Structures are given as structure tokens and as C-alpha cells.
Amino acid sequence: MTNFTAEDALHIYSYASEKAISAFCFVMTATETGFVLGKSRLAPANTTIQRLELCAAVLATEVAEIISEHLDYPMERFIFNSDSRVVLGYLNNQSRRFYTYVANRVQIILKRTNVHQWNYVHTSNNPADLATRCATPAKKLDANMWITGPNTLPNETRCPDTFTLVDEDKDSKIRPFVKVSKTDINRDITETFEKFFSWKSLIKVESLTDKKRVGSKSSIALLNPFLDKNGTLRMGWRIHKATFNTDFKHPILVPRKSHIAGLLVNNFHVLVHHQGTLYTEAALRNHGYWIVGVKRLVSSIIYQCVTCRRLRGNLVNQRIANLPEDRLTPGPPFTYVGVDTFGPWPVVTRRTRGGVAESKRWAIIFVCLFTGAAHIEVIEDMSSSAFINALRRFISVRGPVKEF
Template identity: 45%
Template sequence: MKRTQSTMKSEGQIRLHKITSNKLAVMEAFDVSDHGELLRDIESDDTIHRSLGLCWSLKNDTFVFMVPTDEKPFTRRGLLSTVNSLFDPIGFISPITISGKILLRECTPEGVDWDEPLPENNILKWKEWQSSLRCLSDIAIPRMMSHTSVSLAQTSEVHIFSDASEKAIAASAYLRTVSDGLTSVRFIMGRSKLAPLKGHTIPRLELCGAVLATELAEIISVQLDIPLEFMRYYTDSRVVLGYISNRTRRFYTYVSNRVDHILRTSSANQWNFISSEKNPADSCTKCITNVTNIMQLPWIIGPQWLSDITEMEPTQFPLVEPDNDREIRPTDRPVTCVQTDVTITTSNLITKKFDHFGDWRKLIMGIAYLNQFCHKFKARHDKNLMLPIHCDEIHEADIFVLKQTQQENFYKEINSLKAGRPLAKDSCIATLSPFLDENQLLRVGGRINKAAGNLSSKEINPIILPKRNHISILLIRHFHEGVKDQGRLFTECALRTAGFWILGGKRMISSIIHNCVTCRKLRRNLETQMMADVPEDRITPGPPFTSVGVDVFGPWEVSTHRTRGGAANDGD
């Protein structure tokens, strides 16, 4: 850090300061003027550093909470101000904050003014909840989620629990690590929100809790770099588990959309049943107004029984009374759901990496170098010696990128053509008479195959690419730059000549040219000269002919047009 600080100062004239650490040796290595604001003795008990709204105790390396002490009036504005004064982005004190939101909704009747005194029937509950805020000053959450690093642990698993009631929906996640025979279970983060007032049954709310659990999983997977396959989910609703495991019946829109969202992130084998007594998320779906020690709630300490569990066998949960469930469509014949081909998922994972490239040439060269490295690794050659890329390797990289793009967007059409079946009528490329070439690339069929003497094969049968796709955008930008930022027709002609047929290409090219900075500069409106002030003689009142102008430069003939009497000249 010292070397970085000096380099930034000498080369960029940037001062790296406001440095804060819980290590005394780190702080002593820097000048006092570079320390964080309001930072005194690191060994002091009251050394609290604020970072993005969170309070960090440097001595104990824990997160703490600062509770506002000012009294607010018992009005809608006062209650809302008190509830919103608790900043908790990770969800440590969600059981308390959600209880305040529940009381706020119960205490404020519909139509009440912001500063109008509220009814007294709920003031005792509100006072009791306010008194429970005092326990927040005793909270000390360790900054480290585990006794060891996640990357160094023997096994790292994330267990996510969800629950719902008529008042609130909640989900909490816990990290279970095993290292050197020691197992620890620590709180990662939690989310809670109010349940809708009307129109939702308990199974619907429990399903919303399961959706909230998968949203937590997506965040944790990105931040901790833990694959989604290493996560387990728990709920105390067998109805929801039946929805997720269902393979025979269809749902109405509300349940269908949420089950689809859950299965995009998780699989049915990852979901397990847990009783309400063992569910730590259950403590966040009730209105708790008399909390004395939040550190003893299951929400914070987590389910300690996770330390003793072994590998759990996947369980299939049947639908609960499907004939009486209003969320399940009635049917006389069961419908079997077939799992999607795994190769499609693999293709999606590959094409997502293409989004990191903003230039077609760099993408192709990157794929070519990666392919060369893989060949060297298999042949056990010197992997540090990278040879220049040949034309054949660039051609292979082109084919690889195009095949992956087509496999992601036209997998149904490709499978139909391989099986010798006709394309579906609703296919977006059915009118192009597509076929697969020797490289298994989709190309346009058409009726000009006999023009081989005048046109190249790639112009006769161009490669089909999807619209609104990142690869299509990169190709349009590439050929647009190749024609020196000329218009749509030139760019489209260059694409067709190179052998590419992009669906909806005209509109995509126009959109990209519209957003092109160089084109906007070249095609901007001409600058206009600002007119000078009118001479004083023209605006000063006076007798007629006091100021007279004489045209001594004309007339100049600027145009000639034919009339009945001959040619006529217009002068200026």
C-alpha cells in the first residue's frame, strides 16, 4: 500500500488517504494525516469507523449499530423517521426492523395525515418496540463470516432458509465451512419485506419467500464465488415443495412464473423440508416487540444442527391436494415435463463470456490464442511460448464463435435439420430455407445457388445470425468501421459481402449508427453564424431618407430559367 501510495502521488498526483485498518502495524506505517477521519487510538473501545453506513469497531473487528436516541412524535412522519433511521443492508437486525415496519402499517390508518396524531390503541406496542432498540447497542457481529477463508476450507456450503406469514416474508443464508475437523455455521445475510395486505394466501406468500431465497443465492454466488450447485434451500411449506418438484400438472400464471424463477437458479433436488421450530427465518416473520438480546435469536446464531448433518438424500415432494388447489390448472390428462438438453446450458455459459469483449477482432484473437494454448497443453509443449496466429487458427475461431451463437439461439432449428424434420411454422428463420453446411453452420438457402460464377459462395448462402445479440452487434460495429463510418447501405453491403445475414439487420445497423460517436460528429448540423447587432442608423428614429443604403455590387446573376419569352436571369 505504501508503494501504491507513492506511485499514485508521483505519477498521477493522486493522494491516497483516509486509510483505516484494524491492524496497528498497518496504521503505524502511514502518516497520521493519511488516517481516516475521526480515527483516534485503535486500541480504544470507542474507535468506530463508518463505511457505507455501517459502523465498524476497529478494536474488536466487529460490526456495531448506533441507535438514535431522540424522541419522535407519535405521528406517521415520526414513526417512519424512526423506522428508517436503522440502516441495515446486510440484514443483521431484520427481526427488529421488519417488526417496526409491521407496527408502522398497523398504527397508520388509511388516509391519515403525516403530522396528525395517531390513535392511542397501538401506542403501547410502539413504545415497547422502541425500548427494544436499546439492545442494538450490545450487538457485535464478527466481520469474518468463518473461522477460515472460504477458498481454504475443505468444504463450503450455503444453506438458505425461507419463511412467510400474513405479515412478512423473510429469507436468511448461512455459511457452513469444514476445515481441520472444525465445523462452523455463520450468518451471511438476510432479507425481509412486508407481505401484501390483500389477495395472497399463505402458500403464495411462502412461494414468494422461496423466490427471495433464490435471489439471496444469486447475490452470494457472485460475491463469495460459490457455485449455485453448492447451495441448499429449506422451507416449512410442503405445498411450495410440491410446486417446485411438480412434473405432471400445470399452474396458473402467478405460481408458474415464480416456480420458473426458482428453477432457473436452483433445482428441485436442492430443496428440503424443515419444521417451523428449526427454521431460523421464522423469527423474522413475526412482529417481535420485546427483544432483549437479538444475538440469541436463531436469525443471528443460525441453525447449529447444521454442524452435525451429513449428505442429505434428494427427496421428491408430491403436490398437496392438487384437485382442490386453486393454483393448479384442472386437467384430464397429466402433462410430463422434459428437462432441457444440457448442451444448451453449456453453450449459454460459453456465449456469456463473449459479452466481455467489445471488439470483434479482439474476441477472435482471444479465442484463437486460447485454442493455441489448449493444443499446447494437450501436446505438453512449452506453454509460455506463444506463436503468431495463422489464418487457419483465425478461421477456426470464427467458426467456433458463430457455432456457439447459433447453438444458443437456434438450437431447435439445428436439431430439426439434423434429424431431417421440417422447421416449426413459428420459427423466425423458416422463410429463409436454412440448411447446415460442412461446418454445421446455419446458412440461408434461397434461389440463387446457380450464380456461383458471379458471386462467392458466402454471398449466395450467408451465415444466419440472431437479432439483438452481442455477436451481431460486434460484427456490425466491425464492418461499420471498415467502411469508414459511412451510412447504413454501405455497412449492410459490407456485411452481406462478408457472408452474414443478421435478422432485423437494417434496424440494428440504423440503431448502432445512431449511437456511433464518430457518425454523430460527422452528421451533425452545420454551424450557423450569429447575426451582428443592427447598425445604430437603422434603429434611430428620424425623417425619411435620413439614412440611405445603396447597392453597389449588383446585380449578380445567380440562376437562369427558361420562360416563354426566352431565358430569364435572377439577380441578387
């Protein structure tokens, strides 16, 4: 091909046998066909032909990436041809899941190409088949289709049918369906009525539905409950005319012994970062929930919270280490001493007619480790020479020191 243009189509053919896999690229126009690039690899041992055909399809995408990089040809315009309906079924699959080996390679192919770029070609018209056969180079050169391309135009090799999975129930690379049976139990309202032993009790329960007040002996009677337009039980307060949102003015009533109440408390207890009962209750209230008997429920959940028990556990007292031998061995004072410095403090060093000159002073303290006696030396600055002079004065008065 001497006059290659961007309008010419690049076709890549892939093929796999038990001995090798291959992929070849040809540039095709209405008048001629030319060889562009081909690659082949030895097939790995102990694998199935379906896996090898999938590996050949991956090799075809690698060839396309090489050509796209060097010829500046977009990947979306390549046309891929394979004689494996199994591979084409894998690529067009939308309903089944594959095991890891197949799933990874299908993901690689679909990441580099589009499923609509893949077509079917018959094996007899697949030039990539020649690269997987054992033959001498002379015989390879004699193979006309390997150099000049397939015998028919690409439009004649395409299959208009939709590719589906081949023997999907018998294919070991496809994950089997897991069937789960679910039973929905529609409880009749009469089963709820059977829990009540008198007509008066049932009428009290149904009173809210009829827009009446609950019974005076109910645990939520003082909360003035009512049903909103969605049938949700809410708390009625005297702040109905306030400008707050509805969830704050009329929080949803939740029974303390219900599973939902425990989930709500756990959720907001974590949101407030385990800060205790008051913060958890406030978070529930601000988000529009009112749990009857919330203090007892929050306290029990916080008591069972592992994080809170660790944060509020008893403090461990650190055991004091044994005193060193220097502080327990009798001897002359200031045989073993500890040294420290303190200050500064201002002092008046010179008074003149024009004013007062002030400066700073520090002190070095020497403490006897056995008797606790202290010796103080005043220094004018924090320099090394000042400390050495103070140490010499201390030794001249107290005698030599064994250890500091």
C-alpha cells in the first residue's frame, strides 16, 4: 500500500490453536489490501482452546494499540475479526458473570475497544491462521493470504446476527446462576385484630386513623400524637405555628423497644463521635425523631458501646520506679548532686543621675541527692563559661563531686 490515508480501514484478524496464538493487521480499500503488522506467541500449556482464543483477541488489541500509536490512527476506527463465536459471545454478554480468568481479559478488550468493532470471519478466510501452523519460511511466503490479506472484502465477512453465549449452561468459564426463593407473607388485618382481647382496646388503637385522640392511659397520650398525610405517627407540640421545619416541630414517634429505635441511636451516636447521652439525644431531636424513653435506651447502648467503654475506662496508675542507689547510699553532703538552672529576674546594677541601669541574673542550683540540701550560685548569663565558673565555686566550697 503506497497511498495510505486516514479513510482506509484497518482490519485486525486473530486466531488461536493449541500451539500458538496470532494477530495480523491489514489495510484494506475497495481496490487493494496490504499487510501492516503481525504478532504471534506460543500458546501456554494445559489450557483450553476457548481461553487461547480469548488471549488471541487480547493480542489483537495490543497490535491495534501499537499501530494506533505509530500511525496516529484512532482506536475507534479499527475493525476486529475473529472466527471464535465463543469469544464474540463473551464480549457481547450482558446477563452472565465470568470467572476471574475470562472476566479480566474481557475487561481488557472492552476497555481498549468497543463491542461493535468486533465481527465474525470464517476460519478459511482468516489470514492469522497461517501463523499458528508449523511450516518453513518459504511455505509461509508462498501463502498468498498471509501477505495480501483475505480473499473476500471485509463487508462480506461480517455477520449481522447478534452474538450470544455458546452453551452457557455447560461452559465452565461462566459462573452458574444462583436461584433464591423469596416468600412474601401478606398479613391480613384480621391477624392484627386477634392480638386484642376486647373491643374497647381495638377502638383505642384505631382512634388516630379516625382523627381522634388516643386513650388517656396510653404512654404517648401526653405527646399529643397525630398521623400526617403519609400515615406517619408524629408528635404534636404547641410550636405548630413556629417557622421551623416540620421534622423539628413534629418529630416522628418511635417506640423504644423497636429495632428501628436501636438502629437510630447507634447511627447518631457514631455521628456525634461517641460524645455521650446528651449529644446523642440532641442529634436525634434535630433530625426529627422522638423515641419514647430515649434516655434509658441511649444509656444502655452507650454502656454496650466498645469505643465508649475504652474511652471511659478506669485510668491505670503508673507504678513509681525504684529510687537510684545514689539517693540511698549514705555519704558526705553533695557527694551526688543534681543540677538545674532557674531565672532570669531583673536586678539594678548601676544608678546614675540620668536613670537606673538594669540587667538580668540567673542561678545554678546544686541539690544533694541524699540529704536534699541545696546550694545556689548566681550567674550573669547563660553561657558555658558562666556555668563552669559557678561549678568551680561550688566545688571550692563543698568539695569534689562524684556524679551529677
